[in-house]
Amino acid sequence: MSTNRSYKAQQVLDRMAQKLTRQMVGSLVACVHCGNCTEACHYVQANPGDPTYAPAYKADRTRRLFKKHFDWTGRVLPWWVKGGTVTTDKELTELKDIVFGKCTNCRRCSVNCPMGVDFAVLNRMARGLLVHVGIMPEGVAVVSKDQWEIGNQMGVLPEDYRETIEWMSEELCEEVGDEGAAIPIDKPDANIVYTINPREVKYDPRSIADAAKIFWAAKESWTMPSEGWDMTNFGLFSGDDDLGGAVARRVYDKVRELRGKKLVMSECGHGYRSTTCEGPNWSQTDIDFELESSVITMLRYVKNGTIKVDxxxxxxxxxxxxxxxxxxxxxxxxxxxxxxxxxxxxxxxxxxxxxxxxxxxxxxxxxxxxxxxxxxxxxxxxxxxxxxxxxxxxxxxxxxxxxxxxxxxxxxxxxxxxxxxxxxxxxxxxxxxxxxxxxxxxxxxxx
Ligand code: SF4
Ligand code: SF4
Missing domain, CATH: 3.40.50 (Rossmann fold)
Structure with a gap:
């Protein structure tokens, strides 16, 4: 260990050694700085003349660490491959302002790179390295804590979740004049276990009632779970694979406990991606039930005539x-x-x-x-x-x-x-x- 490197800077480099996958190394070595991705980024378009928003520039802030510490050419000729290091907490904070503040991990630059560089994957890794040593925006710390400790990223308490569901359930029964429209909680052996974004409980409960109305009209066998109902996953944003795995496992375990046949996720892009694509890897879990976006569920109902719409x-x-x-x-x-x-x-x-x-x-x-x-x-x-x-x-x-x-x-x-x-x-x-x-x-x- 270098004697003048801060403890956190050393931890970041040690963690990077553990997190370098083949996919990341591919993106770290493949960039030829052609600039094809530059105009793909909305930050670049909105800040003409500021090169610090260019995806390749932002990627190079992480790439230089790889070149200096992990790539053999960088170990021999760091100046040739533009290798660099981090030694102070101030440098880590500067990196934080790039990886969290100048990129939304949207992957538009990734799909516009002819070399297959996926900058968003690198950026997420860099976020995870900083989160590992406690350097992150305050909001990221708060939301991550809520998801670790309370079980959902908006800190919704179990009693508030249940009360909101019951409130929406009563309103729906009254609206359609049928007690059979009540929202089931923890019903075993249902065809569908319906999971949501906590934002729906906190700010948009009507979306829960709308989904319930559609399930009622479709005469679906469905339930909402009392726990493991948050299918969003802040681990995708923070780069914390441990959080990602814990959150995904909670959702999967509840579906299994209820013996649900299919896990349906309400409309949430990062929740769908986390739970469907990334969650099994993060949690190292085999999935023995179907996973589906509610968009596909609703489309099937309309197309096969299960529900009628005008x-x-x-x-x-x-x-x-x-x-x-x-x-x-x-x-x-x-x-x-x-x-x-x-x-x-x-x-x-x-x-x-x-x-x-x-x-x-x-x-x-x-x-x-x-x-x-x-x-x-x-x-x-x-x-x-x-x-x-x-x-x-x-x-x-x-x-x-x-x-x-x-x-x-x-x-x-x-x-x-x-x-x-x-x-x-x-x-x-x-x-x-x-x-x-x-x-x-x-x-x-x-x-
Ligand atoms: S990331 Fe791809 S498109 Fe962007 S500069 Fe590098 S090689 Fe070119
Ligand atoms: S992933 Fe980041 S750098 Fe790439 S286009 Fe999106 S915001 Fe810009």
Whole structure:
């Protein structure tokens, strides 16, 4: 150990040695600094003339450590390969401001790199190295603690979760006039165990009632779990694989305990990616049940006639924002569009879209890092211009994190637009047929 290197700086280098996977080394050595990815980044576009936002520049802050300490060419000729090191806590703090404050891990640069460099993977690793030594934005520390200790990333207490479900359950039963619409909790042997984003309990309980209404209309056998209900995972954002594994395991264990056949996740991009793609690796768990996004569940119900919808009931104009995690990282591209096309009359595509769509600018946990809010909102001009060009009154997104990111930039740039989700539009488009012989009440389901 170098005598003048701080304890934390040494810990970061030691941890890096443990975290270098073949995939990361590939991205660390493959960059030829061609600059193809530069304009892909919304931070670059919003900050012309500032090279510190370029993905390759940001990647080089981590790459130099690899070159100096782990790559044989760097050990022999560090000046040749631009190797470098960290020795002080101040340098670690400067690295923190880059990896947390200048990148949302959206992977738009990754899909635009001809050499296959996945900068977002490197950036996540660098975040994890800093989190390992306690250097992170305060919001990241708070949210991670809540997810470790309380079991969900918004610190929702068990009694608040249960009370919210019961409240939504009572309202739904009253609305549809059927006690059978009550939301089941911990029902064993259900076809579907439905997990959510804690934001739904705290700020948007109506989305839980909307989902329940759809399950009721579909006559689905389903349940919500009393524990392990948070399918979001801050480990994806913080780079903490241990947190990622613990959170994913909680969700999987509860599905197994209830003997659920399928785990369905509500609309949340990072939750879907974490639970479906990354969670089994982080938790080293075999999955012996099906995993599905609620977007696909709802689309199946509409397409096979399990539920009936009338797009006329959603009579405004709608565009669709692809969540980076859903679209770029999980390939959920066509299903949300197909569903949207079935439940609204006026759908206007945003450009660019699908895997080339721009981040909502609240991704990668950015909404929890208030110290970087000004630069986040400045970079959001790219998304604001994209939204404005559609002329739509609503932007629909299948991600709770994007709902917050989009709502914030819509307010900041004073756009005449609102944010909504597919679950709300499907619920408001539902056509509930009365049993034969029952008089028409004329009541319309609320959206
Ligand atoms: S990351 Fe890829 S696209 Fe960007 S500069 Fe390096 S090689 Fe070029
Ligand atoms: S991952 Fe997204 S925000 Fe980060 S550098 Fe690449 S394009 Fe920019």
């Amino acid at each position: 797009p006329v009931k959603n009579d405004s104009s709608y565009t669709f924002h692809d969540s980076c995690n859903n679209a770029r990282s999980c390939g959920l591209l066509e299903e949300p569009r197909e569903l949207l096309g079935l439940v609204v009359g006026d759908f206007r595509e945003m450009h660019p879209n699908r895997a080339e769509n721009y981040c909502c600018t609240g991704g990668g946990g950015a909404m929890s890092m208030s110290e970087y809010t000004p630069q986040r909102l400045k970079s959001a001009i790219v998304k604001a211009n994209q939204l404005k060009a559609t002329g739509a009154k609503y932007v629909v997104t299948s991600c709770h994190n994007c709902v917050d990111g989009l709502a914030d930039l819509i307010k900041h740039y004073q756009l005449d637009m609102q944010v909504t989700q597919l679950v709300s539009l499907v619920a408001s488009a539902l056509v509930i047929e009365k049993p034969a012989g029952e008089a028409e009440s004329g009541e319309e389901p609320e959206g």
